[in-house]
Amino acid sequence: MSSRFSFNATDAHIIELSKYRQIAFPQNQRRPVQIGIDIGGSLAKVVWYSQNKNSYAATGGRLNFTKFETENIEKCIEFLKEIIKKDNNENGSMSKRILKATGGGAHKFNKLLNDELNVIVETEDEMECLIIGLNFLVHKIPYEVFTYSETEAEPMVFEEKVIDEEELYPYILVNIGSGVSIIKVTENGKFERIGGSSLGGGTLWGLLSLVTNAQTFDEMLELSKKGHNENVDMLVGDIYGGDYSKIGLKNTAIASSCGKIFRKKPEDRKKVKEEDISRSLLYMISNNLSQIAYLMAQLHQVKRIYFGGCFIRGHPVIMNSLSFGIRFWSKGTIKALFLRHEGYLGALGAFLKHHGNIQEQELLGFSENFTKAERINTTAVNAVGLIDIVPKLTYFPLISSDEYHPDTFDLTNPELQKYWIDTFDKNLHKMVDMALTWQSTHYVNNIENTKIFEDIYRKHLQVLRREPNAYGPLSVRSLLILREQCLHEMGFGDIFEHVKQEEKESALETLPNLLKKIDALPEYEKLGVLIDNVLAGNMFDWGANEVHNMLQKGELNFDSAKTKVKKSEKYFNLNEFRERLDSGPQHKRAVIFVDNSGADIVLGIIPFARYLLNRGTEVILAANTHPCVNDVTYTDLLEIIEKVCTFDDIINDAYNKFGRLMIHETGSGSPCLDLRNINCDLANVCESVDLVIIEGMGRAMHTNFHAKFICDSLKLAVFKNASVAKTLGGNMYDGICLFERGETSLGGIRAKARRSTFSEILETGRFSFSC
Ligand SMILES: Nc1ncnc2c1ncn2[C@@H]1O[C@H](COP(=O)(O)OP(=O)(O)OP(=O)(O)O)[C@@H](O)[C@H]1O
Numbered sequence: 001m002s003s004r005f006s007f008n009a010t011d012a013h014i015i016e017l018s019k020y021r022q023i024a025f026p027q028n029q030r031r032p033v034q035i036g037i038d039i040g041g042s043l044a045k046v047v048w049y050s051q052n053k054n055s056y057a058a059t060g061g062r063l064n065f066t067k068f069e070t071e072n073i074e075k076c077i078e079f080l081k082e083i084i085k086k087d088n089n090e091n092g093s094m095s096k097r098i099l100k101a102t103g104g105g106a107h108k109f110n111k112l113l114n115d116e117l118n119v120i121v122e123t124e125d126e127m128e129c130l131i132i133g134l135n136f137l138v139h140k141i142p143y144e145v146f147t148y149s150e151t152e153a154e155p156m157v158f159e160e161k162v163i164d165e166e167e168l169y170p171y172i173l174v175n176i177g178s179g180v181s182i183i184k185v186t187e188n189g190k191f192e193r194i195g196g197s198s199l200g201g202g203t204l205w206g207l208l209s210l211v212t213n214a215q216t217f218d219e220m221l222e223l224s225k226k227g228h229n230e231n232v233d234m235l236v237g238d239i240y241g242g243d244y245s246k247i248g249l250k251n252t253a254i255a256s257s258c259g260k261i262f263r264k265k266p267e268d269r270k271k272v273k274e275e276d277i278s279r280s281l282l283y284m285i286s287n288n289l290s291q292i293a294y295l296m297a298q299l300h301q302v303k304r305i306y307f308g309g310c311f312i313r314g315h316p317v318i319m320n321s322l323s324f325g326i327r328f329w330s331k332g333t334i335k336a337l338f339l340r341h342e343g344y345l346g347a348l349g350a351f352l353k354h355h356g357n358i359q360e361q362e363l364l365g366f367s368e369n370f371t372k373a374e375r376i377n378t379t380a381v382n383a384v385g386l387i388d389i390v391p392k393l394t395y396f397p398l399i400s401s402d403e404y405h406p407d408t409f410d411l412t413n414p415e416l417q418k419y420w421i422d423t424f425d426k427n428l429h430k431m432v433d434m435a436l437t438w439q440s441t442h443y444v445n446n447i448e449n450t451k452i453f454e455d456i457y458r459k460h461l462q463v464l465r466r467e468p469n470a471y472g473p474l475s476v477r478s479l480l481i482l483r484e485q486c487l488h489e490m491g492f493g494d495i496f497e498h499v500k501q502e503e504k505e506s507a508l509e510t511l512p513n514l515l516k517k518i519d520a521l522p523e524y525e526k527l528g529v530l531i532d533n534v535l536a537g538n539m540f541d542w543g544a545n546e547v548h549n550m551l552q553k554g555e556l557n558f559d560s561a562k563t564k565v566k567k568s569e570k571y572f573n574l575n576e577f578r579e580r581l582d583s584g585p586q587h588k589r590a591v592i593f594v595d596n597s598g599a600d601i602v603l604g605i606i607p608f609a610r611y612l613l614n615r616g617t618e619v620i621l622a623a624n625t626h627p628c629v630n631d632v633t634y635t636d637l638l639e640i641i642e643k644v645c646t647f648d649d650i651i652n653d654a655y656n657k658f659g660r661l662m663i664h665e666t667g668s669g670s671p672c673l674d675l676r677n678i679n680c681d682l683a684n685v686c687e688s689v690d691l692v693i694i695e696g697m698g699r700a701m702h703t704n705f706h707a708k709f710i711c712d713s714l715k716l717a718v719f720k721n722a723s724v725a726k727t728l729g730g731n732m733y734d735g736i737c738l739f740e741r742g743e744t745s746l747g748g749i750r751a752k753a754r755r756s757t758f759s760e761i762l763e764t765g766r767f768s769f770s771c
């Protein structure tokens with residue numbers, strides 16, 4: 001089967017998930033490079049922090065991952081020397097650094113590391129580091145954990161981040177390195193190594209080195225993919241002539257690994273294919289481990305079994321046989337859990353042991369960055385991976401259900417998958433054109449970077465065509481985020497800046513007159529006109545292909561947009577909103593998640609916000625932190641409001657005098673809105689919000705269309721994509737205005753169990769409620 005795990009690693013422009021796993025630290029974090037290393041019997045794994053200068057996104061830092069064969073420890077040391085030298089050049093020479101090291105090699109090579117690197121090597125316990133690393137990934141990295149089964153249409157099924165401790169403990173970790181350690185974890189900081197096995201990854205590597213001509217472990221695994229184990233394994237059918245149904249053994253079950261070889265004549269034994277024997281040995285090790293893992297879980301009455309260690313390396317056959325074994329032995333009651341950063345648990349744990357890192361995590365958010373454009377360091381076994389470290393994000397406090405999921409469309413349907421991947425592929429050239437224009441207006445002459453951007457994104461799309469869930473569940477949101485990451489990684493900033501600037505200026509010129517006209521309307525007509533204006537403004541969306549074409553040809557202006565947008569038959573209940581405004585208690589505070597710059601924000605949203613302010617409702621405008629398409633960013637919005645303040649007293653007073661108009665950043669850089677990850681300051685000011693307004697196709701259709709809130713909510717958007725319209729039951733350019741009363745408005749109790757934070761979990765080991 002083709003999969004993300006077999007992507008061509010020699011390609012310099014793309015970070016394949018299994019081999020490049022960076023995790024991205026927030027801006028303004030200046031600190032010396034910190035390194036964690038886990039030197040095992042087979043491989044030395046390195047995790048280090050680097051500042052994220054290359055990226056336009058305001059991500060201040062990044063966790064990088066790489067590994068070397070322990071046999072070549074000197075290459076690893078050279079690599080570490082380079083990292084330290086680079087950091088000395090950038091941040092100034094430091095006094096002796098601390099290197100956090102774990103694994104057997106931290107002891108064995110202690111003196112060598114000390115002498116060669118001129119560092120203080122602090123040795124950390126291997127088992128403890130594995131658990132710290134695992135807990136970090138499970139709590140902090142989106143879609144880190146997944147189950148795997150080839151019998152399902154979609155083999156990889158991702159788990160949400162585990163936030164509550166009760167969900168997590170007790171668990172066992174089966175860490176398959178050279179040898180195997182099995183660790184039971186019952187609560188934060190409480191663990192015990194309950195067993196192990198010497199039949200592990202080193203065993204397979206050793207045996208395959210003996211029976212194949214392959215040079216590297218990866219070549220050996222490749223061989224196993226092509227092999228047929230039934231040529232060497234004795235199956236139940238070989239003994240019974242069919243199934244042994246009485247005890248539930250099918251004829252295809254392996255009765256005796258390698259058990260057919262002894263029957264062969266000595267001259268035929270040499271003809272056994274290396275592919276077949278590789279496959280057989282791989283099953284032998286994996287099946288044995290799944291059985292031991294299950295027995296351990298039984299003995300200790302544990303339901304969660306995580307598999308870690310480089311042995312797994314996202315290899316489908318290994319994962320499938322471990323999964324199958326656990327499912328088989330547990331009669332389907334337990335599922336094997338895998339991790340996308342499975343080989344780095346120990347090194348990550350050692351890294352996090354640097355002073356303050358564990359507490360610090362609570363202040364930070366982490367996102368995965370799949371993209372890197374530098375030439376790969378060829379001395380490493382598998383180059384580097386990336387995790388970006390971003391300012392801390394949190395749950396939006398007004399979501400009413402724990403079932404909240406941002407994405408509206410389930411892209412498990414192959415037709416929809418193809419449609420969306422094709423759509424982004426076809427539109428890519430438009431982004432490239434924008435990137436080129438952006439370069440020319442910034443006097444940057446680096447066509448190569450635009451080409452690399454195009455290349456990287458297209459290659460990611462190719463990966464996704466083969467393995468749609470390679471980077472976590474596929475959604476329109478994930479495709480959009482990936483595109484932004486690729487742009488940012490190549491140093492592109494706000495590539496729609498010129499478009500936004502022009503549209504903003506022209507809209508600001510129109511605004512005073514528009515406000516006058518609205519003010520002159522009879523009171524009962526105002527709301528309808530304001531909502532029409534928001535929907536017309538929302539047409540100015542350079543991210544929607546159809547509209548992009550119109551805008552580029554100059555075929556759209558505010559008036560023509562107003563005639564183009566029709567009211568959706570199915571999703572337009574303005575009257576209910578009007579009735580609520582007229583008869584219910586006045587809303588105290590509204591938050592508006594805004595969308596595009598130009599006419600959208602200036603002629604649509606600002607007059608509507610002004611109307612709410614006039615009615616006595618405070619208004620928070622929540623705009624993206626980072627640029628994406630022509631969405632208005634937090635900094636754009638500050639500028640716009642300051643301009644509006646120069647000619648409109650209502651906005652000026654509310655913003656400058658009374659603080660009744662507030663502007664906040666969402667923490668996002670996407671046209672979609674994931675309300676599980678909102679800037680903490682915004683979440684805090686939204687605690688007292690009783691009206692949530694979400695605007696735009698990305699925020700209110702691709703995402704949040706089904707979101708329910710504990711307070712009143714209003715979704716405003718226009719169908720600008722035919723597939724979205726068809727799937728949701730609307731027509732192209734229908735405007736939706738969806739008002740829904742919240743539990744509080746209906747008299748319900750406003751209460752919600754908040755989620756425990758990671759530091760609480762780590763530090764107190766107790767379950768608690770907090771932001
Ligand atoms: N590119 C690779 N090169 C070598 N081994 C690999 C590679 N990819 C996966 N492996 C497998 O991973 C195993 C090593 O896993 P890991 O790095 O987790 O263990 P380790 O830390 O070296 O061992 P231990 O913890 O037992 O000391 C190897 O024995 C081999 O089976």
Ligand SMILES: CC(C)(CO)[C@@H](O)C(=O)NCCC(=O)O
Pocket residue numbers: 040041103104126177178179180181195196197198
């Ligand atoms: C010796 C370690 C802990 C080194 O990581 C590992 O290789 C292992 O757990 N080996 C298995 C030893 C045993 O329990 O049989």
